[in-house]
Amino acid sequence: MLEKLFKPSSIAVVGASRNRDKVGNIVLRNILSTFRGKVFAINDKADSVEGIRTNKSLKDVGSVDLVVVAIPRTAVPQVMEEAVQVGAGAAVVITSGFRETDEEGAKLEEELVSIARKGGVRVLGPNTLGLITPDMNATFAFADVLKGNVAVVAQSGGIGVYMLNWAQRTRIGLSYFVSLGNQADIDETDIFQFLAEDLDTRVIFSYLEGVANGSKFLDVVPSIANRKPLVFLKGGMGREGAEAAKTHTGSLTGSGDLFRAAVRTVGGIQVDGLEDMLNLAKILTADEPIRPDILVITNSGGHGVLTADAIESAGLKMAALTPRAIDKLKEVLPPQSPPKNPLDLSGDADSGRYRRALQMVQDLDCTKLVIVQSLPMVSCSEVARVVLGFKGREVVTVVMGLDEDAASRTLELAKMPVFRFPEDAVRAISYVLKRKPPQRKIRVPQPIEEARSLVEGRKYVPDYVAMKLMELYGIRTPRWAVVESSSQLEAAADKVGFPLVIKASTDYPIHKTEMGGVVMNVERDSLGHAYNQVSSKFKRVLLQRQLHGVEVFVGGLRDPTFGHAVVVGIGGVHVEVMKSLSYALSPVSEDEALEIMSESKVTQLLTARNRNYDLGSVVRAISTISRMIVDLNVKEMDVNPLMVNETGAYAVDVRIEL
Amino acid sequence: MLEKLFKPSSIAVVGASRNRDKVGNIVLRNILSTFRGKVFAINDKADSVEGIRTNKSLKDVGSVDLVVVAIPRTAVPQVMEEAVQVGAGAAVVITSGFRETDEEGAKLEEELVSIARKGGVRVLGPNTLGLITPDMNATFAFADVLKGNVAVVAQSGGIGVYMLNWAQRTRIGLSYFVSLGNQADIDETDIFQFLAEDLDTRVIFSYLEGVANGSKFLDVVPSIANRKPLVFLKGGMGREGAEAAKTHTGSLTGSGDLFRAAVRTVGGIQVDGLEDMLNLAKILTADEPIRPDILVITNSGGHGVLTADAIESAGLKMAALTPRAIDKLKEVLPPQSPPKNPLDLSGDADSGRYRRALQMVQDLDCTKLVIVQSLPMVSCSEVARVVLGFKGREVVTVVMGLDEDAASRTLELAKMPVFRFPEDAVRAISYVLKRKPPQRKIRVPQPIEEARSLVEGRKYVPDYVAMKLMELYGIRTPRWAVVESSSQLEAAADKVGFPLVIKASTDYPIHKTEMGGVVMNVERDSLGHAYNQVSSKFKRVLLQRQLHGVEVFVGGLRDPTFGHAVVVGIGGVHVEVMKSLSYALSPVSEDEALEIMSESKVTQLLTARNRNYDLGSVVRAISTISRMIVDLNVKEMDVNPLMVNETGAYAVDVRIEL
Incomplete structure (x- = not known):
């Protein structure tokens, strides 16, 4: 459906400037240096740009798959008309100044989308950085990222660039990078759907400030999360952040609590910050399975203590050593160190002791969290090389000390997860373990007929009607009765039983207690008095059996x-x-x-x-x-x-x- | 008091081995390469070690200030006797295998301390890595750290080495490094006291699993924390970690909650993990003041949103911009970006816009959290150079993107705090802001005479006596009366008033409710019934006025x-x-x-x-x-x-x- 966006055979850049500092020039250069199909540069003031001949107008190109737009906002609707005329299947509108800026911009955004929709052109943006695929870089970011299996979807350009820089620094390969912008047409769910089918993509990381279409999201994302891990970082979880997001991408961020519930429902993983996202990526881009219980193996008692603290406070479980494992480990450890979890190999452990210990526990059904502090007897790199031999045995490594960079690289190249701090490793593991299976919610209203007629036409439901509704749905209520005159009181009270509560009964919600509309602990001898107290202010009164609990x-x-x-x-x-x-x-x-x-x-x-x-x-x-x-x-x-x-x-x- | 430990004029190494892999050799080499005073090597099997002549026995050296001991544990007490004889003022016992290992070790530890105390020798360790001062490295760690203003005190050798490695990697200079070991004699408080007086030391970082002497700690540490920041990382905060610590340094870790309360009392800062400690060090070793309100300045809206979320969730406050600052900032920002906090300079901001914005807000009484994402228009390094011009203006910087390493170095060299993630910066700031002023607790018992006589000789206080105690101390109780026979009931109830509660009254604590010893909501008409119910099981009964609240x-x-x-x-x-x-x-x-x-x-x-x-x-x-x-x-x-x-x-x- 988004084939023309992701796999075009020709691209036109509208606003292909000769000025090398301009967005329209940078995106053209990025495309020219990566894309093997036909490229058109549209510029009505110059004959050539970056060594290729220009066209004055998009209409002149005959036909094109994808149009990239980098011109002032007021000219964008006209270009969309032309894109329709030349049969473009998709447009990337880099131009900003739309809904995120002012009323005028919001109107222009509506206009361009309506033109595109009528003409069958799918739009990414506006206010997007563009996109990167295995075959092209159609962004205005200079990014030299490797091809790989990680997809990044970002609603904010700045976070998008940050993730590109991260991929470049850590040599993590990307399959797709998509900057969502204002999501006037194509939204995050559309992109996720494409990435779900894509064979190159193994894991999807996203930064969102709001979800464009909640019900589509709930409908579609569960089956995506069933196929590959889907990670969410949400901006605007708090009040301050939500306020900031409003002026940033024009997003209404929605309730953070509901977003969290939605991510849990669809089987995604929500991280609490950028650093957590990068740490989680270390596990998700590696091939190492993660098991629920954790065995800590270390050469520093202090590190073991801190790691055990971190595991407990993350709500995870320390693995219990089997008697057999304990016996085997006794052969490996010095006599003064009985085998326990954390397993303290002692400060005099060399890499051989790490190897032997790992051999003894490699078949245990747990995550082995190997921590090495560089000490006179052992370096991080030596232990990293030992760990390589246990690939697939659920090993996560933490390297600490002078040669931690080198040791990290050794393990990263082998796609084994490696961290610098035990606390980070534990947090990342906990995200993986706390993920829930994806669920699709079926929301077909099937009201009980009597219930529907009870509420029909009402905005507020009177308290006694609400009680009936509860009962219709099979939820118990304390025995109750409505009293509208004192003559009904005794019989009603006998029906309800003592002790009872007398409450004002109103058609609209009020603060009953604050308004003197509630008397608790009413026994038979205080019934009349309590009734008069409430009925002097409220015409209708509810008697309710008082319950403990x-x-x-x-x-x-x-x-x-x-x-x-x-x-x-x-x-x-x-x-x-x-x-x-x-x-x-x-x-x-x-x-x-x-x-x-x-x-x-x-x-x-x-x-x-x-x-x-x-x-x-x-x-x-x-x-x-x-x-x-x-x-x-x-x-x-x-x-x-x-x-x-x-x-x-x-x-x-x-x-x-x- | 610890002059001979920290500033000896001569050192003897007992157990100065010729084997270059042995601790006794390494520590000798470290001393020889750093210490300018007289060094004696004690070895009864070789004539020379590392190019200096050995003495057969410590007794042969005449006199010495500091003795470093690295020999098997059973020989240590004898060496302590000799240390006393040669007038040593201090000993560093590197040898392990004492209290942390077994009963035998615990006895040897007691023996060596008792010899040392009688002879006036202060002991660091046993089971210590040693210590580093500006004038010597008396550890067996190979550490090439700069001289500086940060002191590190660690109870665990592994964490100690980690901190040394950290100082080496980040070029943070250390004044003193002390590995506490088992704290058989010298404890953390002694070391803190020395460091408080030391002019080179500006900030103290410590890793502790337990406090050796709580009342000394509470007595002495407040005045230290008054002079310089004192940071604590505690191992064994949780149940799992505490268990691990027991077998590690033989520490009873004590309650984590009480440790937290103690650190608050003495005005220290307790961090939650190693990474937090290193992040906090970035602020404490820099010269930048930190103010309670935070202004976020960024070129990426998404970073602004996430940072605002982090500030809110840390319980910190976003600064409010004054109308004057808003007017001034309008001149700096592009028209579509109204000045707010977070202050979004926009993705097209160059370093000049950062400079002008900082000029406009430099006099505001707030922490300026400057975040730069490297984008086509600006690099982290450019903004780092701009930030240098605002030193002392409460600036904390976060650099994100390709050249973040280089930009970090620029700011670190200028002693300005710099981070890689906004969340880390916010956490570090929050530790500084949440510190409480140091307090010394005066705990002189001044019991009210009548109260003392009420409790004298008791282990448990009967409930009605406890009520009297409360009243003696001026704490109100609900009206109450004790009833020991039914004849007293009416009068007691009249004194107490209705509704009342009838409770079993016992001399020892029991689960009254579970044992049917409590009746609530007793009115006059149910008094007799309720009384019989309780008094059938319990001889003495307490009537108490029932209160709401x-x-x-x-x-x-x-x-x-x-x-x-x-x-x-x-x-x-x-x-x-x-x-x-x-x-x-x-x-x-x-x-x-x-x-x-x-x-x-x-x-x-x-x-x-x-x-x-x-x-x-x-x-x-x-x-x-x-x-x-x-x-x-x-x-x-x-x-x-x-x-x-x-x-x-x-x-x-x-x-x-x-």
Whole structure:
């Protein structure tokens, strides 16, 4: 579909300047020095540029596959018309000053896209650095990168250049490099789709500030992530960064929490910064398998201690040595060092001791994290050469000391992962291990008929209707009754049982407690008094059986980018204080529900102090709510609290906005 | 006091081997090539070593200042006797195999220290790599480090060598390097004290697994940290690392939480890993001041976005631009880029634009974080040269791209801090900004006489006595009464008031709730029933007025290393689940109490939802408990919960162990 963009047989550069400092000249030179097909240079003021004859206008070229545009913004729509006329399949619009700049630019952007769409021209950009393929460099960056298996997709030109420089410095080979720019037409998902099919590309790294089309992303990316690792670095995770991104690529960054949930759903890996991305690349571009448990092998006790600390704080597991491995290792270690994990080979270990130790553990099902400090008895390079002999045996190496550069190169050339700090190695390993299997969310609304008729035409759902909705969906509620006059009180209270809670019942959400609309712990003898207290201010009153248990927060929301999602956390006031919330996209499977319950520490709360609270009922409630918000197209809802005890989970207060 | 160790006029090497691979030979060579005073080589099998005549025995040398020992462990005590005889002031015992190895070694270690102490010889080690001073290298590490202003103190030999290698690679100059080893005599605090006085040393970096003498540390280190920055990396912060440290330097690592509290008290900086330590060194060894607010200046929007994210997530503040600065910056920036923070100079910025922007903001009271991505219009080196002109203007630079190495060197030579990743720069800045002023804790027990007599001779304090203790110390309790027979019940209940709680009252702590010893929400009509329920199992019963409010946890403990400390967190079951606890050493000032309340989110809980709960009473309770545990030499106590509402803070359940 994007063949003309990625594999054109001819390219026209519109705005091919003679001035060697201009973007239009640089991109032409880059193309001329890399591309073997036909190249046209369009310039209406000069006869030749960089040794090739120019055409005055794009219309003069007859036909062309790909048009690269580097002219002032106001002239771009006209050129798009011409591109349509000459049958171009794609255009790379390098020109900036569109949506990211002002209203005028936004209009021009709409105009150029509408022309291109009508004429069947796919557009990369505007405001893009261009793209690099195995057969051409159509960017204005001077980049001398090797051909290889890593694809880079960047929404920011600056980050794009940084990644190109990184590839150049570290001699990592790239298959494709795409600068997305404003994504007026072609978006990140289109590019991912192409790269998924591409045989040269083994791993995809991306920098995004926002996702252009959330539902397309959720639809398509899981099957891509199933085929190759897909890494995301997102700019604008925080408030300050999001603010900065708005003026930068004109991106609405969207909620960082939802982005994280979306990446988890599609089976991607989200890193927390550039350095983490480069460190993770060391593992993903190498051929070494990574296993969940880690065995640390070192010649410095201190390094072993720090590494064990790092493994624990990353939530990873130290491997347990088998009795057999311990026996074998005893032959290798000096008598004063009993075999343990971390395995301290001692400061007098030479490379032979490293080799023997690796031989003894090579069949253990764990990641072997080999750490070498250059000491009088051994250099990093010697151990690096030993490690080469254990390729494929799940070995990750950390080289520390004077010759660490040389030792690094030895291992990198052999495609074995190597780091300078144990903490970096552990972080990179943890990204790989924490990746979840890709999932496609099926979001077909299938509302229960009665539920639909209950909410029809409403923006807010009155509390007692919300209770009925919960029950229709099979979520339990505490026994309740609505009382509209004091004559109904006794019978209603008998139905509900004591102790009970009396609450104001309103059609719109209010802060009931703050407005004196809640009385707790009501027994029979205080019923009348409590009722009068609330009913003096509110006409309708809700009686609810008071339950004991733990308060859990379950919310639902409709995200403008990624659609319906649920959020779970420890309930009551702790929601706001601890901000220990975890998100998942709807619908949520029971596995995912368990996952976000444990991430947000809800599971820990429900099982603390040997409590036997009903975890299963919470899992079912989360999963049910995640389907309900899709069925009824809920804009926002809170169940706070969902009261959980030994007998189940009960929706106590429910607020729904449609 | 350690003059003979650090500035000897003569050195004897005992175990000066002819074998060039042996430690005793290497250390001799290192000394010979650096030290200008008299050197004796002790070897009873050879006449000369490395070109100098040997003595058969240490006794033969007449007199010597410093003895370096590298002989088998069993011979070490005898050599210590001889060192005493020849009037040595200090010994460096390189030999290992002592406390870190086995019982036998532990005994030998005690023996050698006892001989040395009696004879007035100070001992570094055993199991040390040695030390380096501006005048000598008395280690067995081959290290070619520059002389400079950074002191390194390491408990682990491997980490010590790593730091030496680091200094060598980065051309950072060292003043002193000390490998502590087992700290049988000289400990980290002794070394810090020497370095505090030393005029060459401007900053001290240390790696510790445990502190040898906590009270000495707390006593002495604050005044050191007042004079120069003191950085700690601790091995064994986690469970896994602590386990590994035990077999490594024989260290009991102690509690990581308490270590963190101790470092805060003494005004040190604790880093989370080796890489963080090296990054922090970039700032501490440079001359650039660091201000609390940060202005980001960049030529890549994406870098700006990621940096703003990093600043926010480190809890630091983006600087606000003054209207005047905005006006001035408008002259510098292209029209489509309004001046903001991050200040995006645009991808077409040349080094002149960087210079003009820096001129416009150089007087702003903030840290200027200058980030340059090498782009066609500008290289890192060009901007590095521009930055040189703003030395002393609070500039921290991040260079990214092809020539980052060269640009780094330019700035490092000028002692200006420079990084490769914005995230690293932000982390390093945050360590500097989060440092607290050093404090010396005065821990003189001044028990209230009545309190002392209440606890005298007890291991556990019965609950009602604990209540009285609280009251003696001015901490409020809910109204309470003890009931030992049903005849007292009515009167006691009237005194306490309703609703009340009935609890088993025991002399030893038990799990009251689990054992059916607690009934809540007791009103007059259920009093008799509830009383019977509890008193059927427990002879003595406590009535307590039931209060509403927020549950806070306040604990006190006696740490084997650092003595009395308090711990604060969100109370009830959340203590265990969220593990959001914060520690401070006793006695705790009101400022510190506020600090740990906010760190553990207690403050946030007390002020959430516009609550007007009494923060001041919690501050006073924490500070009072911190003095009380010193006064009464408490081993462990919990107030859980301290119930806080608008009227104050009330100790509801108190458990004290002496």
